[in-house]
Amino acid sequence: VTTWVPVPAGSDFPVENLPFGIVRPAADAPPRLALRIGDHVVDLAELAGVGMLDVPAGRMTAPSLNALAADGVGPAARIRAQVAELLTSTPDARIEAALRPIDRVQCELPVRPGDYVDHYSSLEHATNLGRLLRPGGEPLLPNWRRLPVGYHGRCGSIVVSGTDVARPDGLLPCESGEPALGPSRALDLELEVGFVVGRAGARLAPDDADEHVFGAVLLNDWSARDIQAYEYQPLGPNLGKSFATTVSPWVVTLDALRPYLVPPPPQDPEPDPYLRAERPWALDLQLEIWLNGERVSATNFRTMYWTFAQQLAHMTVNGAVARPGDLIGSGTVSGPARAERGSLIELTWQGADPLTLADGSHRAFLLDGDTVALHGWCGGAPPRPRIGFGAAVGTIVPAIPRARPIHDR
């Protein structure tokens, strides 16, 4: 499919993709919905305002995609189809006026999750973490193969790609015995995919993902391993992860991803009926971690043990409602080889085997100034279009000094 908009070779955003995001053309302009094409965005509020889109312009001026997601798959599919038609027909000045270069807009957080549930669904990641955090024990607990283990993360700390990440303070164990507050010395990344809930629903079956998942983003579940290790028993991760979660700005629709859905790995034992699907819900999605411009890991999302469709079913089996804009984190994506691991704690085996970067420096965990970029795409080998995600980028900045002297009585 060809469009009159210039799309660079190898772009994540050909006309077959058209992911949704929220942009501002200027810092003081109201946020509006947009579709990404090549190095441009289509300003949907502008397009609707000149009558080129069959939706009220007011619906396209919003601080998030939540309301669009709430409407289910139909309205979003119609918008993408209309815009694809416009971009592949004769150019029109009114459409050109709604096209804005990507470097002239500010990308905002695309959704405002009311709840964010993160998971632990890669067999290799869970096994690696079990070995590192509970040495000597069985790495996988008995429930792991029975249900997609998950927990609720902090919605208020979700930030869009490009936002700096301040090194978090936390209570750290200390060799002298007394734990003390200090900046994390084991700041890590986690390579994940986040799925955005569309139409609301409870007690969903995995195959309901078709109607209730709006799309997907890349997600970096930044983790302070030292804070986490000290705090996490018995109620799970809290401060070790609640300081920041970075997502990519473009929600790639399930419609665009559908050609890349593939059968998941076999599950043994077979899960309870409520977790069984008729259709394939693994995703053939290539993923990469780049650290300061250097690729340090590459893996494929199709290796995940639990699918996002199973996570959706599990999350709602107790009657909990998945609401539009809610975020489902896949859990860290790690493949079996060392170079496929999705976090530094795994890549460096908790610092025992540091990474050596091209500049000769070593990394056990992240240093101030380090920039992490996650990339991901489906397809790309002709004739299959590349359906890419762009990047989820964050740079570590030093811990912020406390605003007041700490009271010490």
Next chain:
Amino acid sequence: VTTWVPVPAGSDFPVENLPFGIVRPAADAPPRLALRIGDHVVDLAELAGVGMLDVPAGRMTAPSLNALAADGVGPAARIRAQVAELLTSTPDARIEAALRPIDRVQCELPVRPGDYVDHYSSLEHATNLGRLLRPGGEPLLPNWRRLPVGYHGRCGSIVVSGTDVARPDGLLPCESGEPALGPSRALDLELEVGFVVGRAGARLAPDDADEHVFGAVLLNDWSARDIQAYEYQPLGPNLGKSFATTVSPWVVTLDALRPYLVPPPPQDPEPDPYLRAERPWALDLQLEIWLNGERVSATNFRTMYWTFAQQLAHMTVNGAVARPGDLIGSGTVSGPARAERGSLIELTWQGADPLTLADGSHRAFLLDGDTVALHGWCGGAPPRPRIGFGAAVGTIVPAIPRARPIHDR
């Protein structure tokens, strides 16, 4: 202080209290802010509309208290002071027109939390649960006395008092070995107090609670112990708690509670400086659990080991922003005596020692049809006014049949 509005003796809501809530005068009327007085509510949208309140009427028509909370303590204090003045001066037809009997309005969820962090801050509760869930081990883990252990709960499942609670389904361990989906057989309640964040803030000190806590509600953290026990390692509670959390409709302001702030129990070891306060942040708040009209537990909130002010400081020490309307759950409140325990798993020692109710029936856990009401109040012995919370009530209804046959291949 006397008001011309009739306030029944022993009411939770004398004119000194005036807690905020959200009500609808009719099912199709827009929600608006209200203050509670005796068995009436003061409709603040109505009052502002006739110019009796020094705020724009539009600000008093809102689906939640979040925006008011965001403004910090000042604006809410001025509204309460103005209404108190009106209710203790000469009656005026315009004020009487804004008074609505409580049984003629629908109470709504008072806040829409963007994040809900629940804790585990009663020494007795944590010890009891440690004994029950990890028999043979140390009941308290090493971190417990160093920081207020907490985790994120599900915002979308928070409901207002009076909402029925459907028994949740979940994957249950089975004696024959294979866990299987089924309705929980160990449905429990948890007696808690919920604190509502006011003005946003990060890296707060405990004494900042003064400026950043808007008020408090009663909170029932319904828990399915069998689902929880199977799922909770290593990432904490999820489906066992994410099906429902009931809160009382009236947010009692920190201003009204201030006379009842008292020194907390001593902490040993002394916590890290970031968790130390100059001022007392325990609350002399009497709490009760009623089951089917019968009191089954009574305790006092002042016994909690960690205060809400310390929880606020801990929650934000890593840079996470506490946002207006966020909810901080105290954790289950259990006193040292059996009759002071805040959950059935503790009261019945996991069913080993069931409760016998007045009708001769026994309870290990909750049965369908059971109604649980939490009550709480400060003061009440003259001359100290009773600053009450009303009730957080919920009735258990049977598990909802799944809408479709479960796929069984």
